Amino acid sequence: MPVGSPARAPGQVPGRTPAARSSEVSTLVPPTRAVMLDIGEDAGALVLDAGPDREGLEVEVLRDGAATDRRHVYVLRRELPGGRRYAAVFPSLPPGRYVVLDVDGSPGPAVTVEAGRVARGWWGDRGSVDRRGPDS
Numbered sequence: 001m002p003v004g005s006p007a008r009a010p011g012q013v014p015g016r017t018p019a020a021r022s023s024e025v026s027t028l029v030p031p032t033r034a035v036m037l038d039i040g041e042d043a044g045a046l047v048l049d050a051g052p053d054r055e056g057l058e059v060e061v062l063r064d065g066a067a068t069d070r071r072h073v074y075v076l077r078r079e080l081p082g083g084r085r086y087a088a089v090f091p092s093l094p095p096g097r098y099v100v101l102d103v104d105g106s107p108g109p110a111v112t113v114e115a116g117r118v119a120r121g122w123w124g125d126r127g128s129v130d131r132r133g134p135d136s
Helices: 018-022
Strands: 044-050 058-063 070-074 076-080 083-093 096-101 107-113 118-122
Touching: 044 058, 044 107, 058 083, 070 083, 107 118
Parallel strands: 044 118
Antiparallel strands: 044 083, 058 070, 058 096, 076 083, 096 107
């Protein structure tokens, strides 16, 4: 700060009084529903694309052979540069085979998650995992 400049309160913007700053209206940016993936030697990720009718539904995966190792996330609308998509993102899973549970909780098809990679699938009717997805 140059010599002779008045002291500022923490967070105060130069040239603005605290009253002026607090009366400003903040414009919020809509969330993208972005997810930080945590993959590497010991973990992969799983992205299950879905249709808009699945938005807000919880999808659960069960690690094959581990009856108590269940993970769940919600299908969310995601705003991407190419347009709107709906997906459930499991950002970090130990490598292995996972059973995708149907909406009613019954076991559905399986998908394999590899370390350092992102597995993709389509969560369609009756919880099916179909790698072709809606764009095929």
